[in-house]
Amino acid sequence: LIKRSDHIVAAAVKRVWLLSLIATVIVALFGFLAPPASATSPLRAQTRLAVVDLSPGQLVGPHRPAPAVQSRERAPNHDQAASGFYMGAPVCPPVVSSISWCHSRAKSQSYDHPAIDSPGDNYAYDPLYNASGEARLELGPTFVATTHTESGPAARISDGPGLRHAAEGGAAATPAGRVYSWHYLNETGPLRNIPGSVVDETIDQATDTTQLGDRTIYYDAKNDVTVVQSDTTGKIMSVRRGAP
């Protein structure tokens, strides 16, 4: 009886072994024949090029030609305390007398530059000044003047030569109407870049006045500016920073 039962167990073990072998072969066979795995890989940051259905650039309005520099905002400290002169003013105040001073930055506002607190600090230096030789008048000190003719305002000064020609006629003046000399208008004025309002204030509120033979020298300690005015012509001969 024992011998028979051993025989049955051995046969069962053989069957199990044979079945497991067959199963292994089948699984291996399906493994070879199975299609590649279709699971998606996790997203990773990557750079790719793609065609995007958007127009390049940004939407802009109709083209408006803007002269270089003039449309650029100046440095915040440039015009806050004492503005320089300006060339090519798009808007000038109407000619109220034979001579008019125009400051385009203010867009026809009056010339109400506050006084200069310290010499030299408020006369901003535009780094582009050096870069453009003849264009210096557009960037730095610029007198824009109009002359009054029978037919109305004419001959607005817009550039060096034009400025020179108009200056020969004594066309530019301070806001109060004090006429600049050719010398100041063409030479030292553009270099020194002292606003006309400061010139007026120096004369009107001078702390020291020296009367010479044909001229008067005004000095305003508050602005530390000296103005030399001709007594014979009334023109501004020279304006500079510092005491006489």
Place this chain on the structure above:
Amino acid sequence: VSAFVPIAERQDDRLRVILRPSSGVLSSTSLACVVDLTYLGDVVGVEVLDFGRQLSGGTAPISPKGGEVRWSYDPEMDAFYIHVAEGPGQVQRTATAVAFLDSDGRLTAIELQPLPIVS
């Protein structure tokens, strides 16, 4: 023969501007002037008021139209200005220059020594 070009020579604290060639300088005189300088102390130009009066009737030669060194004279104001370099003149300093005149009383050179200092 190449044309003469006015030049400005700077050596240490001396600036000499030669306006025209001259075989000989006959006279020299001092000139009260105002010097325009940049914040860095570079001379931009020199202004002379009462130019003719200070030179006792002396005159300035004709300026070249271009170039770095050029000058102008306003007879109405008797004001003379000579450009030495391009740039803004944010600083002004009074100074005394020496003017050199030729036999015709024309200005041939201006010399500044010492140069004003920008503090």
